[in-house]
Amino acid sequence: MRRITKKLLKCLFGLIFIGLYCEYFIYYVVVAQCYWPAIESNAENSEILKAFILADTHLLGPYRGHWFDKLRREWQMHQAFQAIINVHNPDVVFILGDLFDEGEWTDEKQFEDYVVRFYNLFAVPNDTKMYVAVGNHDVGFHNRIRRGSLQRFVKLLKSPSVQHIYLKGSHFVLLNSMAMQGDSCRLCTGARNSIEKISGQLKCAREPGGALCKDVDRNFTYSQPILMQHFPLYRLSDAECTEPDAPPLPERNKLFRIKIDALSKEATEYLAEKIQPRVAFGGHTHHGCLQEHSYNSIKFEEHSVPSFSWRNRPDPKYMLVTIAPDSYAENKCGLPKETTIIMTGAIMTLLLIIYMFKERRIGRGIF
Structure with missing residues (x-):
């Protein structure tokens, strides 16, 4: 016995x-098999920032998807996220839109429950900062944003349409991609005004002797900003994306719908001129892509961050980025x-x- x-x-x-x-x-x-990339920099160790970047978590809402699918995907993302936080201990977490899959359709109570779930699943320590950018699934595309849906996202997720963040000597500009439509709506006009203000502050930090800089409110030193948003910048398709996690053929050659799948050329040129980024990060496509941008004398790389959800791809990814005021290096990491x-x-x-x-x-x- x-x-x-x-x-x-x-x-x-x-x-x-x-x-x-x-x-x-x-x-x-x-x-644990991934690591923070090393960088060459003249900055002090206190100015080295470790940023964990992910996108497109697409938490299921009350309408779509089976309950077990919801439970399973949320468990996976929670375990993966907490493992990354505990193993790599980032200084800051950036989530680039589409936090929710059905945010645009939910009522006030459902959206509040959504936000509580999000913060429970993606909890960070008190000494780790977290910033989010809004995605189209969170509030809707530009012409389909319902009254109040953007305002509640801004309020509960602390994510205005334009955010200027200064961390350890490095500048970050987070955008609402749907505010880059280029028309005269209140959302787009407000976003452009904020970008103009940030552009002026950055220019005065870069050239402090300018005549227009006397009354500019700034308490930072200049470094080339890092641009972050949900949409990719202007490109016709993913045809030039050759990374292992790029879209499969023939999807890769499918033409983008401008202002829906990517920003317009005009909006991209405007951001390049005003922000003058050293690098850009986005999501939305659920696939990886590395693009080279050149607008006049402004040249920079753009990284599309693959989805963090097993619902969107069999091999979710995230990025570990080591950032100094004068350099950066990125490492794309996989999940099981x-x-x-x-x-x-x-x-x-x-x-x-x-x-x-x-x-x-x-x-x-x-x-």
Whole structure:
């Protein structure tokens, strides 16, 4: 009787370990294989910023998706996010839009519940800052933003249409992509006014002797800003994207709908002129892409960050970016594929069965 109980306990503990590994430890194992990239900089160590960037979490809402799918995807993203926070300890987290999948359709109570879920799933320590940019699934595309939907996002997520953030000597400009439509609506006009103000502050920090800079309110030193938003900047398609996580063919050659899939050329040129970024980050496509931009004398790279959700791709990604006022370096990191998790669990279960079978035969031989 004792032998049977001992074997059952071994089997039970083995199954518990397999469950814990596949649903908890595997994220730590995979996340630990990525690292912060090194940079060459004249900045002091106190000015080196470690930024964790992700996009398109698409938390399911009350209307679409099966309850188990919602539970599963949220569990995966929560475990992966917390593993990244605990292993890499970033200074700041940037989430580039489409936090929610059904934000534009929810009523006030549903949206408030959405926000509570978001902060529970993506909790950060008190000494880690987190900033979010709004996406089209959060409030709707430009012409479909319902009254009050943007205002509640701004209020509850602390995310105005234009944010100028200054961290450890580096400037970040976060934008509402839907405010870059280029028409005379209140949203777009307000965003342009904010960009003009930020552009003036940056110019005066860069050239402090200018005649127009006497009354400019600034308390920072200049460094080339980093531009962040949900949409990609202007491009006709993803045809030039050659990264392993780029869209598959023939989707890669599908033409973009300007102002829906990417910003217009006019809006991109305007941002390049006013912000003069050293690098840009965006999401929206759910795939990876590295683009080179050149507008007059302004040249910079743009990184499209793949989706962080297993609903949108089998291999979610995120970026670790080391940033100094005079340089930066990025590292794109992967999360475990769901097929890998399933296969790992199946193999470990098979090994447990083999072990128990062999132990049974050895026990019989002894007696």
